[in-house]
Amino acid sequence: MALNLGIGTGNGVNRRSFLTGATMFGLGAATVGVIDGCGMGSKMVSAANMTDPAADILTAALIAESLAITTYYTALSSTGVITDSNLAGAGGTATNVSATGNAINVAYLQGALLEEVSHAQLLRSLLGLPTDGSGDGAAGVPQTFYYPTGTFSTLQGFMPVLVALETAFVGAYMTAVEEFASMAAGYNGFSATQSNPAMAGSNLSQADLILYAKVASSILGVEAEHRALARAIPAVTLSSPNYAGINVVPANNVNYEITDGLTGLIVSVSGDTSTTAAAALGSFISAGTNPVSVPTVAAQSSFSTVVTSSVASNVSGSIPAAE
16 A cells, blocks of 8 residues: 555645634644743634544645744744854854854754655645645645744744744644544544545545554654754753753653644544644734745755755655555
């Protein structure tokens, strides 16, 4: 069995439905406090009383990956963030780290960017969208995101937002694993009959759904690495472990990854819409201050201006195979 990577028609999910909760990916309950502290109010979004369909989960994940790509790319190319002494240092850039900088920490962000690009391309294939990104907008993937004031002005402004986002991404993919598994089993109100967005008129098989759960878990693991490595960037000490209001010692500070309070991606079988991923991402999507455009897929193909060739050549791997 293999993932269907055929190109077909789009899934028809649009921006309006995303904003009203039909396909919104977001930040979990445990993350909202961090985001509010950064100047971003949370937004509660009502959702229909139903379970999440597979196509909408994939679209929500693509929106999240686009947000992640935009976040990492902008940090790597923003003078305020990248010239911090914990990264490229004074006068340095992502591809030319100064003597006072830390090239290893810069590589953490560079690797994360390339990995998010890989995730996005996989999701486009599963959704039947062109891999050049030309179908993203029509599929409901925003081409602009909005950030808290000061996010890219300094590393101190960037770190809380990045850690909160990666925590949420882990929680959302963990929830997706549970939902795909529930679909495969026809459990807890989920239907095993799910349309294949990459092949009009066909359905995903039970084996496809099981494999999707496995793929989501593999992405979850990478997002967890991103969270821990981001927390490892600031130079702190055991006696003074706080940076930008976060205790970052140890960087890998959880026994188990958590769902971040999420009980569903878009809707919850419990009926509690406040605990879905759709509940809190509105401020990144709705027009507001500090707009940042999503890098084009053409730019993403190399990112040579922000990623060194040595890092790019060492970031590899493919989707997991079915059992």
